[in-house]
Amino acid sequence: MTRRTLVVTADDLGLTAGVNRAVRRAHLDGVVTATSLLAVGRAFDDAADMLRATPTLELGAHLAVVGEDPPLLGAREIPSLVDRRGRFPLSYRTVVARGLAGRIDADDVRRELGAQLERVLGVGVPVTHVDTHQHTHLWPAVGTVVTELALARGIRAVRLPRSRARGVVGLGVNALSVLTARRIRRPGLLTTADYAGLDEAGGLDAERLARALDALAARGAATAELNAHPGEADDPELTRFAWGYRWGDELAALVDPRTRALVEAAGYELGGFATLHDDAPDGSSRPPRPDAAGGPPR
Numbered sequence: 001m002t003r004r005t006l007v008v009t010a011d012d013l014g015l016t017a018g019v020n021r022a023v024r025r026a027h028l029d030g031v032v033t034a035t036s037l038l039a040v041g042r043a044f045d046d047a048a049d050m051l052r053a054t055p056t057l058e059l060g061a062h063l064a065v066v067g068e069d070p071p072l073l074g075a076r077e078i079p080s081l082v083d084r085r086g087r088f089p090l091s092y093r094t095v096v097a098r099g100l101a102g103r104i105d106a107d108d109v110r111r112e113l114g115a116q117l118e119r120v121l122g123v124g125v126p127v128t129h130v131d132t133h134q135h136t137h138l139w140p141a142v143g144t145v146v147t148e149l150a151l152a153r154g155i156r157a158v159r160l161p162r163s164r165a166r167g168v169v170g171l172g173v174n175a176l177s178v179l180t181a182r183r184i185r186r187p188g189l190l191t192t193a194d195y196a197g198l199d200e201a202g203g204l205d206a207e208r209l210a211r212a213l214d215a216l217a218a219r220g221a222a223t224a225e226l227n228a229h230p231g232e233a234d235d236p237e238l239t240r241f242a243w244g245y246r247w248g249d250e251l252a253a254l255v256d257p258r259t260r261a262l263v264e265a266a267g268y269e270l271g272g273f274a275t276l277h278d279d280a281p282d283g284s285s286r287p288p289r290p291d292a293a294g295g296p297p298r
Contacts, residue, residue: 005275006216006268007192007225008254009034009159011062011131013051014041015069018235020050022251026230027057030255031263033272036062036131037123039116040069042237048123058272061120061155063113064133065142066092068241072115080105081112092134095142104141110148117149129273131159135198138176140183147183157273158184159225160191161198164215173198190276194219197227202245204228206253210262217266223276224268230254 010023013035020043026032035057037047051059064071065081066088075086080103082088089095098104121127130137130150137143138161150158160181163173184191196212197204204212209226216224231238233248253259263270 004221004268005223005271006263006266007034007223007272008032008270009036009060009131009197009225009227010230010254011036011227012038012041012133012229012231013062014038014044014047015241016041016231016235016237017043017046018232018237019043019230019247020047022230022232022247024050024054024057026228026251026254027054030251031259031270032057032228032230032254033270034058034060034129036060036129037120038062038064038067038069038133039119040064040067040072042069044119051123051125055125058128058274059120059123059125060129060131060157060159060273061117061127062131062133063116063137063146063149064088065095065109065112065136066090066134071112072119073112078105078108078112080108092136092139095136095139099139099141106141106145109142109145113142113145114149117153121153126274127153127155129157129159130155135159135161135173138173138180140179143180143183147187147189150189151187157190157276159227160184160195161227162195163198164196165199170199190273192221192223192225192276194221194224195227196224201227202229202243202247203249204253205246205249206256206259209253209259213262213266213268217268228254 008031010026010032013023014037023035075082137146162177163170200208228250230251231247
């Protein structure tokens, strides 16, 4: 069986100290290979300390123009992104509505996301990839800035979300994903050739994780990302988020020894964004050959 690379990413690092602990455990005791740090998260400093103490965990920037936590910049600096109280909208739907109405200023996005990226880079750990809270970089006004920032700061990979759901949302995600793929690959940035996790967000328990792995394996892409949201089931800080996420179920699935066995049975090797290499004729990303970059992929 041809070996393929699976990147398992834990999002929302920095959201709470409990999420930080869960991400670390999902890496050390489970299948998580990468994480995405929320620069606006309340537990950012705790997350930074954890990352510096856990050098095997790949770091990405989880840039936000939505969510319960406030932006880094004030309302006067980014007026098209916030309300009168200087708060982000809670949902990507507001971003889409503002984008359709032409009410998102790219300079505002660039200022805020630039500040967030610099804060993540300031942790002192190499940043291998960029993605966004609620996948808002699928929307062109945000995605163009995200790719520009990645290029400017030498970050080689950007997440490419997809959906397998039927209905308007799934169709919209996939239409935007096609455009986002071009935006990522045109300047030479990398992404995985397949993805799962958007449809399962907050409910990636053992059963749904197994189904996602089976579906990825059946499609046969050389590289794939599985996007998860581990947390501690009894974390009181998570009660302020009305997302309906089953954080503890996701953590339990990620550390279950049967999950690692399923990954191997599906023909995957666990890896990170740092192992992606663009040598496919269709422009998708593959793992590097064993002799690439002077040695075996890590």
